[in-house]
Amino acid sequence: MSKPALTSISVQRTGPGPLSPDATQYMVRMRDGVRLATDVYLPATPEPGPTILTRLPYDKCGEYTFMPQIAAYFTARGYRMVVQDVRGKFRSEGETLLFVNEAYDGYDTLDWVINQPWSDGTVGMWGDSYYGYTQWAAASTGHRALKAMVPRVTGTRLGELPAPVPGQRTHDVEMSVHRFYPLSMFHDRDILDWQIDWTRRPLAAQVEEFFTAVGSRSASYDLWFPYPVGLRRFPAGSPFDAPAVPVLMTIGWWDNCAPWQWSDHRELQRRPAWAHNEYLLLEAIDHENTSHFAPGRPATVDETADRYLGPAVEFFDVFLRGHDADIPRVRWQLANSGDAALRAAGVWPLPSSYEMSWRPTLSAASTGILVPAAPGAPATGSGVVTWIHDAADPVPSPVADAFAFLREFPDERGLAGRADVLVFTAEPVTGPLDLAGPIRLDAVVGSDGPEMDVFVRLADVAPDGTARLIARGQQTILVPGDAFAVTIDLGHTGYRLPAGHALRLTVASSDAPEFVPAPGTGEHRWLAVKTIPNRQRLHLADTILTCTVLPD
Known part of the structure; x- marks a missing residue:
């Protein structure tokens, strides 16, 4: 591997504040x-x-x-x-x-x-x-x-690096903060603020430049890179x-x-x-x-x-x-x-709640739509939709700081216009729909690449076209092949969809830089030098969105 040219890394160090007089x-x-x-x-x-x-x-x-x-x-x-x-x-x-x-x-x-x-x-x-x-x-x-x-x-399990579980082919997608946290908050006694250029590969080379700039290494990073040592978080037991x-x-x-x-x-x-x-x-x-x-x-x-x-x-x-x-x-x-x-x-989800389901499909005009479906209903129809995942041009994360998402709370309608994002929108609801509990997407997906990230977002689309996030979930699939059944957990929510608004489901394979995009080669994401586009697919007939809702 050729060594990239050394670039200047700017580091801002924050030490302890003054002791409180109280x-x-x-x-x-x-x-x-x-x-x-x-x-x-x-x-x-x-x-x-x-x-x-x-x-x-x-x-x-x-x-x-x-x-x-x-x-x-x-x-x-x-x-x-x-x-x-x-x-x-x-x-x-x-x-x-x-x-x-x-x-x-x-x-x-x-x-x-x-x-x-x-x-x-x-x-x-x-x-x-x-x-x-x-x-x-x-x-x-x-x-x-x-x-x-x-x-x-x-x-x-806060900050735990995703790792394959023996016998399983899915795990969490690696967040950028997973390995960056030991390089900023836990490098040494102070907080070190600096920026990685997430478009310049290999990412690990920039880390070495950072170590050179500050004159020391991070013990936590070295224990986690390239593959994590099994650290005992709880030596006294779970x-x-x-x-x-x-x-x-x-x-x-x-x-x-x-x-x-x-x-x-x-x-x-x-x-x-x-x-x-x-x-x-x-x-x-x-x-x-x-x-x-x-x-x-x-x-x-x-x-x-x-x-x-x-x-x-x-x-x-x-x-x-x-x-x-x-x-x-x-x-x-x-x-x-x-x-x-x-x-x-007294309990969560609420005893009165029940499940509602929708299936993604294509209209006669090949527009992605969500249609109501009975929970557990057998698959109907057929069809496979595809998109290209290219780590060199990933789907951008909608906010600059994912930890402070609501400070920006962006309109995400622009993401729906990308060719590498599948979009399925339901009919507007005629009365308020209260979501209260877990949300999941059961899907069958595939890829011609060695691994596949699946990012799912559920949004509230207002009559003026504004789209705001309700819930999301993501998974990495190892060796997905042509058809792999996966359940994407979108977490829980308590959210009112007002009358005249519609649910929108989007499916993609990147969300960068919040998550480190898969290079398409199967290599370690921080070591990969090149990227290869992958063709991804979603089997519509075998995919269903299920939300927990409250009675009218």
């Missing part, structure tokens, strides 16, 4: 002697009481996570709050390494907390994303002090095998990490003790907490505090303080309804 920092010793930087915020009352613990890699003092404001919210309600930089990040000592130290570091931090004079021995954990994952890591150790947790927009802890799971309808959390939900429901202790908060938000009811801009913590933190306080009041309050098992929002209120239910 906190006292301690260097808390772990069992191996490494000390972790830990801020303690105390309420006005001096007597011992329950504590909220957050362990995060994004700087306990930084502007991005606004921990001082969050601590002020909790302490004003009588809680002590402890916020810690995880090992190897910002002011904490130790090696910068994803995932593997969080279980026992969490255990040791819990031990430290309950031995402080301001602690009553009761601890809850709270946080988003990676600091939701650190809650599950601590829970896996079975520490007696952990009495409740609130993991938001996260998952026990968190689902640990003693059950009351858990409030916050999942966003537009969160790009939601598939991992829905996977956790399914695991919890298989275990009676955990199922008994699980509560769901299903919100119309993206990963960055932007609300569908206020799209277009990032909201400050002061503006969203009651929505963002209020349910956690309510949950902790019950499970840390023993308040006598009835917390619904499920609270959920119906996006696009004009009413942002949380609706209560």
